[in-house]
Amino acid sequence: MLMENAGLSFESRAADIDERQIEAGLVGASPDIVALTLAKAKALDVSRHYPSAIVIGSDQTMSLDHRVYHKPKSREEARESLLSLSDRTHRLNSAVALVRDGETLWEHVAHADLTVRPLSEIFVDRYLDRVGETVFGSVGAYQLEGEGIQLFSRIEGDYFTILGLPMLPLLDTLRAIGAIDG
Numbered sequence: 566m567l568m569e570n571a572g573l574s575f576e577s578r579a580a581d582i583d584e585r586q587i588e589a590g591l592v593g594a595s596p597d598i599v600a601l602t603l604a605k606a607k608a609l610d611v612s613r614h615y616p617s618a619i620v621i622g623s624d625q626t627m628s629l630d631h632r633v634y635h636k637p638k639s640r641e642e643a644r645e646s647l648l649s650l651s652d653r654t655h656r657l658n659s660a661v662a663l664v665r666d667g668e669t670l671w672e673h674v675a676h677a678d679l680t681v682r683p684l685s686e687i688f689v690d691r692y693l694d695r696v697g698e699t700v701f702g703s704v705g706a707y708q709l710e711g712e713g714i715q716l717f718s719r720i721e722g723d724y725f726t727i728l729g730l731p732m733l734p735l736l737d738t739l740r741a742i743g744a745i746d747g
């Protein structure tokens with residue numbers, strides 16, 4: 566959605582990698598390194614099938630203290646996750662890598678720090694009633710571009726980084742390598 570809205574022409578392909586297995590091999594690595602490693606692994610995997618193509622791989626991780634989050638798989642998981650974020654500041658790490666013919670041309674990770682205001686259980690239940698299934702598409706059970714904005718008292722970082730792709734440095738790099746109009 567972010568790349569389409571930016572007017573980029575591209576094709577999207579799923580990478581055939583086992584994210585959980587790669588993460589398991591990164592025990593102790595910081596969440597930003599995990600995101601960067603996964604972004605590169607996705608781009609390298611797809612690059613193998615598309616000679617000379619510029620492949621953009623991306624991944625996002627979310628952490629609070631030592632807990633790493635993943636997309637909630639149920640309403641209960643979303644509820645527990647939101648309450649664990651209440652009155653705390655968590656970090657989103659969004660990584661992107663450019664690969665061509667198996668060579669990593671560029672890699673970057675950006676982060677954003679989001680402070681959730683104190684949330685009551687009643688509010689969280691009503692919020693989940695309102696936003697429904699959309700919570701399953703985001704690591705933090707919120708969509709900043711939607712009602713998720715109501716959860717926060719402070720955000721430090723770039724909107725696009727929060728949604729999952731650091732667009733400004735990505736566009737800079739695509740211009741630098743002549744992939745898009747400069």
Ligand SMILES: Nc1nc2c(ncn2[C@@H]2O[C@H](COP(=O)(O)OP(=O)(O)OP(=O)(O)O)[C@@H](O)[C@H]2O)c(=O)[nH]1
Binds near residue numbers: 634702703707729
């Ligand atoms: N639309 C939207 N998406 C968000 C927002 N915050 C995080 N995300 C998405 O949440 C995803 C990150 O959650 P993950 O659980 O790592 O997603 P995933 O890699 O598909 O799932 P895993 O395999 O569990 O890692 C990214 O695809 C982000 O685009 C937001 O505010 N709005």
